[in-house]
Amino acid sequence: VSYYALPTRKNNLQRKNPPRPPSPPKLPVLGNLHQVGKFPYRTFARLAKQYNAPLMLFRFGSRPIMIVSTSEAAREVMKVHDLITSDKPTFQTGNRLLYGSRNIASTLYGEYWRQARRLCVLHLLSSRKVRACCEVREEEVGLLVNRIKQHHHHQHQRAGGGATAVNLSELLSRLANDVICRMAFGRKYDGGANGGFRDLMVELMSVLGAFNVGEFIPWLSWVNRVTGFDARVDRVARRFDEFLEGTVLEGEARLEKDGNKSADSAGVIGDTQAPFIDILLHFQKDSSEEFQLERDEVKAIIMDMFLGGTDTTSTLMEWAMSELVKHPRVMKKLQEELRSKIGRENETICEADLDRLDYLALVIKETIRLHPPIPMLSPRRLMQDTTMSGHDVSAGTMILTNAWAIGRDPVDWPESPEEFWPERFLNTSVDFRGQDFQLIPFGAGRRGCPGISFALAVVELAVANLVRSFDWELPDGVAGEDLDMSESVGITAHRRLPLLALPTIVF
Numbered sequence: 001v002s003y004y005a006l007p008t009r010k011n012n013l014q015r016k017n018p019p020r021p022p023s024p025p026k027l028p029v030l031g032n033l034h035q036v037g038k039f040p041y042r043t044f045a046r047l048a049k050q051y052n053a054p055l056m057l058f059r060f061g062s063r064p065i066m067i068v069s070t071s072e073a074a075r076e077v078m079k080v081h082d083l084i085t086s087d088k089p090t091f092q093t094g095n096r097l098l099y100g101s102r103n104i105a106s107t108l109y110g111e112y113w114r115q116a117r118r119l120c121v122l123h124l125l126s127s128r129k130v131r132a133c134c135e136v137r138e139e140e141v142g143l144l145v146n147r148i149k150q151h152h153h154h155q156h157q158r159a160g161g162g163a164t165a166v167n168l169s170e171l172l173s174r175l176a177n178d179v180i181c182r183m184a185f186g187r188k189y190d191g192g193a194n195g196g197f198r199d200l201m202v203e204l205m206s207v208l209g210a211f212n213v214g215e216f217i218p219w220l221s222w223v224n225r226v227t228g229f230d231a232r233v234d235r236v237a238r239r240f241d242e243f244l245e246g247t248v249l250e251g252e253a254r255l256e257k258d259g260n261k262s263a264d265s266a267g268v269i270g271d272t273q274a275p276f277i278d279i280l281l282h283f284q285k286d287s288s289e290e291f292q293l294e295r296d297e298v299k300a301i302i303m304d305m306f307l308g309g310t311d312t313t314s315t316l317m318e319w320a321m322s323e324l325v326k327h328p329r330v331m332k333k334l335q336e337e338l339r340s341k342i343g344r345e346n347e348t349i350c351e352a353d354l355d356r357l358d359y360l361a362l363v364i365k366e367t368i369r370l371h372p373p374i375p376m377l378s379p380r381r382l383m384q385d386t387t388m389s390g391h392d393v394s395a396g397t398m399i400l401t402n403a404w405a406i407g408r409d410p411v412d413w414p415e416s417p418e419e420f421w422p423e424r425f426l427n428t429s430v431d432f433r434g435q436d437f438q439l440i441p442f443g444a445g446r447r448g449c450p451g452i453s454f455a456l457a458v459v460e461l462a463v464a465n466l467v468r469s470f471d472w473e474l475p476d477g478v479a480g481e482d483l484d485m486s487e488s489v490g491i492t493a494h495r496r497l498p499l500l501a502l503p504t505i506v507f
């Protein structure tokens, strides 16, 4: 048997007990780690197809990992077995950076998770709260549009008419970060004296996404000390904590001045525009609340909002703009919708207009189908032995769902699954909110993403304004269809190369 051959299903079926999911032969110590490659979602998609295996069992060092590769299998994991797959694996790096993994996304399934998630869904990310903060997004998107216009005028004057490209990836990352910053703290931290918050976020993402051998092969943990990885993690954790401590002190000063907030008739703390940190501090200070947070937990949940909401959101906007530049037909159709339905009255589109923009909604759906920002979703951990799709799976197995592969599976997407074609969503109710397992970029079930409305509000507003206000071309006369679409390595799959594009002001 070669190292790369999976046992066939037939062999498995000859066994007496329900078989384990197919599993490629492993190397000693490494298990299957050597097979993963730079783009695990591509490798796993290829193997799943090759061996016709909706569920596959791998071993990364000492950890058993099940890979879920079809919508049917995903439904079984996240719907039929949602409860017993709602635990999370622990990682040393996450423990050190996220206050013992007390953030909602990494904490173990249990009472703390239930209460913290409830708090988050009700007070931080509810559609009411999202709506109440539309001014923040409108202002920030307005700033983005003005920045591009200024760049354009400036270049015109300087270069005597020759336009230069703007770095849309950079601008969109700044937008996502500024919006969450204002929601979380009530103000922006633009660097300078405040310590370059965005640089800190970039470093945090890079440390969290780095391969840490000690997570999988515990006796090799010493390697991290030698390579300096441990010291780097400690440095990021310390700098982040210093920053968050400052924001907590500012929040405490505000609470002291305004007095403790009590719930309004809808049970929401503070006014709907109160920054997240003030709301979380209320749950730390007010002993009449049933659920009490520790100071570190306040910080961990704030970090969750940044980790969950910045890179993911900017990645989605970046791919939407890339696909539009690459597909002039779709760009033109969307521009027609925006320019005819919104008209010229306002300089920028505001959120009240978004409901009327049907084609925009299709474009966003199609973008997230082809480019789920977290292609393998967030890992889960099976709580008890069970049988899934006719296979035995043991308690403790880590579960990764390949949303990227599922979004391109010809079984669910029979018409040109690799093509960017928003019209495929016409006359279907298929949506990404966790009911339709062929489209699960936000996961599903108990641990599904609570930030969908929050994310979409930013993404739709930004894309609508960028597409309505400007015409876009690639620099150096490169045709849109030749745009490089390769992905970066890491937890989020953003563009490998930044999206540089030439704007022409239309509105």
Ligand code: HEM
Residues within 6 Å of the ligand: 104, 105, 106, 117, 120, 125, 304, 305, 306, 308, 309, 310, 312, 313, 316, 372, 373, 374, 377, 378, 379, 380, 441, 442, 443, 444, 445, 446, 447, 448, 449, 450, 451, 452, 454, 455
């Ligand atoms: C395009 C943007 C986003 C994408 C693609 C995304 C994706 C995801 C995914 C795949 C999960 C894991 C789901 C699962 O295991 O079933 C998740 C969880 C989570 N997301 Fe998002 N997310 C986005 C935006 C946001 C935003 C804006 C926030 C908050 C401001 C947020 C906060 C969270 C939190 C707190 C969790 C953990 C939930 C739990 O474990 O109970 N996300 N997200």
